[in-house]
Amino acid sequence: MSEETEGQPAVTTRAEVLKEFCTRVLQKLGVPDADAEITADSLVTANLRGVDTHGVMRMTFYTAKLKNGVMKPVLDLTPVKETAATALLDGHHGIGQVVSYRAMQVAIGKARETGVAWVSVRNSNHLGACAYYSMMALPHDMIGIVLTNASPRLAPTGGIDRLLGNNPWSVAVPAGRHLPVVLDMANSVVAAGKIRIFQKEGKPIPEGWALDAEGVPTTDPAKALKGILLAIGGYKGYGITLMVDLLTGVLADSAYGPRVKGMEVADEVARVAHSFLALDLSAFGDVKSFKERMDSYIEEIKGSRKAKGADAIYLPGELEFIRERERREKGIPLQAKVVEELMALGREYGVPLEL
Numbered sequence: 001m002s003e004e005t006e007g008q009p010a011v012t013t014r015a016e017v018l019k020e021f022c023t024r025v026l027q028k029l030g031v032p033d034a035d036a037e038i039t040a041d042s043l044v045t046a047n048l049r050g051v052d053t054h055g056v057m058r059m060t061f062y063t064a065k066l067k068n069g070v071m072k073p074v075l076d077l078t079p080v081k082e083t084a085a086t087a088l089l090d091g092h093h094g095i096g097q098v099v100s101y102r103a104m105q106v107a108i109g110k111a112r113e114t115g116v117a118w119v120s121v122r123n124s125n126h127l128g129a130c131a132y133y134s135m136m137a138l139p140h141d142m143i144g145i146v147l148t149n150a151s152p153r154l155a156p157t158g159g160i161d162r163l164l165g166n167n168p169w170s171v172a173v174p175a176g177r178h179l180p181v182v183l184d185m186a187n188s189v190v191a192a193g194k195i196r197i198f199q200k201e202g203k204p205i206p207e208g209w210a211l212d213a214e215g216v217p218t219t220d221p222a223k224a225l226k227g228i229l230l231a232i233g234g235y236k237g238y239g240i241t242l243m244v245d246l247l248t249g250v251l252a253d254s255a256y257g258p259r260v261k262g263m264e265v266a267d268e269v270a271r272v273a274h275s276f277l278a279l280d281l282s283a284f285g286d287v288k289s290f291k292e293r294m295d296s297y298i299e300e301i302k303g304s305r306k307a308k309g310a311d312a313i314y315l316p317g318e319l320e321f322i323r324e325r326e327r328r329e330k331g332i333p334l335q336a337k338v339v340e341e342l343m344a345l346g347r348e349y350g351v352p353l354e355l
Contacts, residue, residue, distance in 0.1 A: 011339050012331035013355045018056055019044045021346065021353050025059065028349040029066045030073035031095065039097040046129040047332045050323035051184075053193025054129040057338045059345060061126070061263035062095070070269045071095060071125050077102050080122075085114040088252060089121045093269045096125035097132075100146075100274055104133045107278040108140055115283030121274045122254030126150070126263050130170035131184035131317070137172060137278050138180050141287050144172045145277035149249045151262030151270070153192055155228045156242075157235040160215035162228055163257050166191060167244035172317075174281070176291030178298045182317030187241035188229035195221045195229075200337040248273040 022040035027033060039062070047055035065071035076092040077099055087106055091099040103121050110117035127133070130146040137144030150165030168186040175181065190209050198205045199221035210224035211217055218224055231237030249256025255271035262270070281287045302313050327333075334342075339355070346353040 010333035010335055011355050012333045014331055015044050024351045025349050035098040038101050039095055042097040042128045042132045048324045048327045049320040051129050053191050060341050064266035068267050085117050087119045091121050091124035093123055096127035099124045100127040100133050104136045104276045107276040111278035111280045115280050117278050119276045120252040122252035124272045125270045130168050131182050134170040134172035138174045141281045143279040146170045147244050147248050148274040149245045151260045152258045153229045154231055157238045164241050167241040169244055175294040177295050179321050181315050187237045195224050248275050
């Protein structure tokens with residue numbers, strides 16, 4: 001079945017099909033069953049939520065790193081330093097999704113005992129969409145916060161050298177009757193993955209997204225990917241992305257700034273760093289009362305006066321939850337180029353992709 005996605009024909013398939021395919025490919029590369037399922041679920045969940053830039057299109061990058069031995073298929077997550085409420089863990093170049101899933105479990109476990117926990121990780125890899133891990137706290141009546149650094153894409157305000165990653169972060173806050181509020185964002189006007197989608201479609205990117213390597217505005221996605229992403233809010237976005245790097249790479253004694261290697265660098269270890277926070281609501285008061293306040297505030301925001309032309313007011317994460325419901329029912333649309341890449345992976349590892 002086909003539908004139109006961003007003006008391009010796309011194949012639509014079920015989440016279960018994609019998850020099984022990704023899981024089996026990862027297993028072929030030596031990833032244990034449970035860890036392959038975590039990684040595949042993270043990718044497919046991103047597609048379900050409409051965050052296609054962090055979905056199955058990333059499989060080619062991950063498999064290349066696994067194949068080259070710079071990303072390890074078997075998890076070796078070891079403590080470097082630990083207290084009752086904190087931990088510094090070494091991921092030993094494991095799969096970012098698996099490292100992050102286990103690290104967030106540690107944070108949740110510690111927060112259950114101490115009220116608040118902070119777990120930092122060094123020597124990891126790209127973790128996918130941050131919300132996947134911040135939302136792990138929600139069923140435990142906790143607030144989840146996730147920070148990660150990334151390979152350099154941004155320049156400091158006033159400069160043209162790529163010294164800073166896009167360094168995304170996420171906060172997930174539970175509510176009562178209403179959906180949780182989930183913010184998941186990077187610090188550029190648009191993520192590099194979005195530019196890759198335009199590149200795959202052979203389309204120019206809008207003005208104001210990026211500069212080329214010489215600091216000149218560009219609409220060429222290839223030049224943009226080799227150049228500089230523009231930060232949201234100018235110096236404010238620069239300040240936020242720097243602080244995320246300080247709270248991950250610098251804090252964990254991992255790579256930071258231009259030392260972090262991206263997914264596209266298939267033959268070098270990435271040394272990405274993450275931080276995971278869990279806050280137990282019961283440590284701050286009555287959980288039911290907190291959720292009632294959340295519901296009241298959500299209703300106040302959504303019921304407030306709308307700007308001209310606005311049909312509704314949405315909370316962070318609400319559109320993603322709506323998209324997830326739609327795509328679970330109707331299927332996930334994939335670009336033709338992404339389908340080609342997945343088919344090629346299937347042929348390489350003997351795993352047919354039956355869309």
